[in-house]
Amino acid sequence: MPELIVPTVRLHTAWLKAHTEWGSGQHEDGFGLGQSDEVESPVGFAAWVARLTGEADPAKAAGTGQAGCTYRWIVERDQVLGGIALRHGDSDHVRWAGHLGYGIRPSARRRGLATWAVGRMLDEARVRGMDRLLVVCALDNAASMKTIERCGGIFEGTRDTPFGPARRYWIEL
Numbered sequence: 575m576p577e578l579i580v581p582t583v584r585l586h587t588a589w590l591k592a593h594t595e596w597g598s599g600q601h602e603d604g605f606g607l608g609q610s611d612e613v614e615s616p617v618g619f620a621a622w623v624a625r626l627t628g629e630a631d632p633a634k635a636a637g638t639g640q641a642g643c644t645y646r647w648i649v650e651r652d653q654v655l656g657g658i659a660l661r662h663g664d665s666d667h668v669r670w671a672g673h674l675g676y677g678i679r680p681s682a683r684r685r686g687l688a689t690w691a692v693g694r695m696l697d698e699a700r701v702r703g704m705d706r707l708l709v710v711c712a713l714d715n716a717a718s719m720k721t722i723e724r725c726g727g728i729f730e731g732t733r734d735t736p737f738g739p740a741r742r743y744w745i746e747l
Contacts, residue, residue: 576655576687578646578694581626585647585654586619592654592679603675604657606645644698648678648691655682658691660698670735672710672742673699676721688721696725700747707745712738 593613596602606626612618629643642663648656656678661668674695678687692709699707709727711718719741723729727743734740 576648576650576690578658578691579649580630581623581645581647583616583620583623585649585652586616588649588652588654589619589647590614592656595679595681596677602657602677604645604659604677605647606643606657606659644695644702646691646695648682648687655679655687656691658688658695660695660702662702662704668708670710670733670740673704673707674709683717688718689724692721692725696745696747705747707747709743709745710735710740711743712740 590613593602606629607613607622611622611625613622626643626645630645631642642661644660644662646658647654648658656676658674658676661671661673661675674692676688676691696707709722709725711722713732722743722745726745728745730742730744732739732741
């Protein structure tokens, strides 16, 4: 049975296996991995995990000028299957990337994990007092479109983003 967990240094090796499976240059939404993050070494990985967990704290996020973000990893038997992020607020980044971002490693796809994880994060959004979420996906990502629609997403239209044109959906909570 999968579970959503707070990012942890305990799963460094497992996370690296998932990261390797995506391959070089692949986009892994939901993990908050930036170009400057160094995750190969234990020290770099620990710094990255600390940044991720710190972004969930509204007081720490406010000090950075960021709206904040709650990250969770999708884990089963100490294997990292994917990641999901709930972005807080209404920043420029949220306006083009959406409130939710997620990714499932290739070997774990087609199991309903994304739909399951989005449903859990909708509960987290309700707890945070959010009443409406923007969710965005690439025009050609049929699996993500189905996930968003299964979770109540209503198609708004398409817009350009820094990664190309994307489909935009709203989920009312």
